[in-house]
């Protein structure tokens with residue numbers, strides 16, 4: 074045992090970043106402290122899905138490792154919206170949709186940077202995500218949401234309107250199946266075996282994420298290779314600044330554990346990176362709440378049924394349901410008109426009727442992120458719109474579009490609601506939301522080696538830590554499905570790897 | 575690396591007794607149970623002290639689902655959030671030897687004046 078009693082060693086946050094996390098040659102792994110059939114790193118959508126399918130495939134001794142004390146990473150705090158084509162719920166609502174149509178939408182928004190085989194795998198197997206969630210006891214609301222740039226309403230909303238309503242039932246289902254969970258445990262490196270395949274990980278237990286302190290260090294063997302499902306690194310200021318300097322100052326929607334430790338380990342073991350400098354911006358961020366708080370939910374409804382306006386002109390400035398990238402970039406152009414002392418935040422607003430169906434409205438209004446105004450004049454005053462006539466005209470124009478006139482911005486309209494006072498408005502300022510890049514994987518979730526462009530034996534990755542599925546930009550409600558589909562694939566591929574081990 | 579490690583180990587071992595010294599038990603526990611609430615009531619594992627697992631607390635208190643908290647104007651129920659429900663260990667939010675810190679404040683505007 075290399076158990077080190079009473080030793081508290083600190084790798085420190087900065088020290089952790091500079092430590093040469095590396096793939097250790099087999100010689101350094103003289104001793105395994107524990108052995109498992111499969112070690113999965115990360116307890117979000119992708120990690121849980123891998124545990125689900127590995128368990129189905131017959132693996133018994135499965136360990137899910139989480140470095141934080143709270144479970145579920147981004148998955149637990151996310152909106153939980155999952156865009157899946159051709160589900161029973163879509164059929165029930167008589168919605169025409171298909172995996173092909175979803176792929177088309179993904180390629181359009183991803184500017185064809187998508188790895189087509191991955192996008193197709195996600196779309197055609199989205200039904201496996203639905204089936205798994207239903208089996209685990211996830212319940213969905215009896216309605217479907219059309220998110221920006223989706224050509225059909227296919228956004229399934231879990232009851233509870235949070236990713237927690239997906240990961241909690243899955244976690245509990247897996248506990249019943251005997252899957253083991255271990256939190257406060259950081260995985261610092263990926264270990265190779267004599268045959269050069271991946272066969273385990275090095276971990277620090279009783280890991281305190283804020284200080285980097287831990288109690289013990291162990292090597293865990295994983296007989297069927299290792300599944301990496303560690304999500305994005307949106308909280309890693311240094312890594313973001315280095316990969317994409319112009320996003321250095323953006324606020325991020327990520328949880329504080331979303332750091333770059335694992336992408337660095339993956340790179341150091343020779344994984345092929347894709348699009349590491351590509352980040353998605355969220356067009357529903359606001360200076361008045363935590364990035365992607367409840368107001369973001371509300372904003373999607375205001376975007377769909379109301380309009381977004383530039384205070385400087387009193388006019389609309391974009392298709393409010395364009396891709397996240399287009400919308401965010403349009404908002405940044407509006408914001409550039411402002412100064413530090415006199416910022417020019419664009420705002421979106423809708424009628425009271427819209428608020429009645431908007432998840433997040435109650436909370437965002439309660440916490441002061443959504444403001445109520447009783448007339449156009451009040452709305453204009455609140456947001457510093459000088460040209461009230463232009464704002465009045467913008468509202469009148471929109472109401473004509475609601476009645477059937479042509480929209481110069483071509484926004485799709487599913488619900489037609491007259492825009493009238495009282496108005497509920499929300500100030501906008503884009504936030505860093507998702508790491509488009511990651512390690513390259515095959516459609517079987519095998520991580521690709523940078524030197525050979527072939528799969529690395531025994532190394533599997535799924536979810537936000539992988540790159541390529543969504544290309545340059547991601548459709549809303551598709552990251553959940555990505556993790557839920559590729560997580561299951563990773564678990565299955567791992568179970569087949571060294572099947573007789 | 576190896577040397578600094580050994581030094582750190584010795585330093586910690588030497589100051590071993592210091593470990594226990596500042597670990598005062600909270601008033602709500604002492605008042606309710608007196609000397610029945612001693613170090614070994616919570617630190618049930620033999621030998622060294624470790625952070626007790628949730629089962630230690632649950633044996634006396636029941637699980638989070640059995641302990642209602644006061645409603646508040648932020649609609650935040652720490653014992654039954656949709657993100658985590660009752661999957662969290664008690665010690666994520668409740669500490670015994672230092673001030674407790676509710677996880678929810680990492681991301682939300684909320685106050686829990688009754689948190690002990």
Ligand SMILES: Cc1cc2nc3c(=O)[nH]c(=O)nc-3n(C[C@H](O)[C@H](O)[C@H](O)COP(=O)(O)OP(=O)(O)OC[C@H]3O[C@@H](n4cnc5c(N)ncnc54)[C@H](O)[C@@H]3O)c2cc1C
Nearest residue numbers: 115117119140146147148151152154260304536537552553
């Ligand atoms: C606020 C918010 C709202 C969102 N809303 C939606 C939505 O409605 N629909 C949608 O499709 N997507 C949404 N997304 C995106 C989506 O939630 C994430 O992309 C997705 O949950 C990622 O899942 P994952 O399993 O890959 O990673 P995560 O869920 O982030 O899980 C990874 C876990 O691995 C842990 N970890 C990291 N490194 C290590 C290590 N070295 N050792 C051990 N553990 C480690 C992390 O702490 C984390 O818990 C949202 C994201 C956010 C932040």
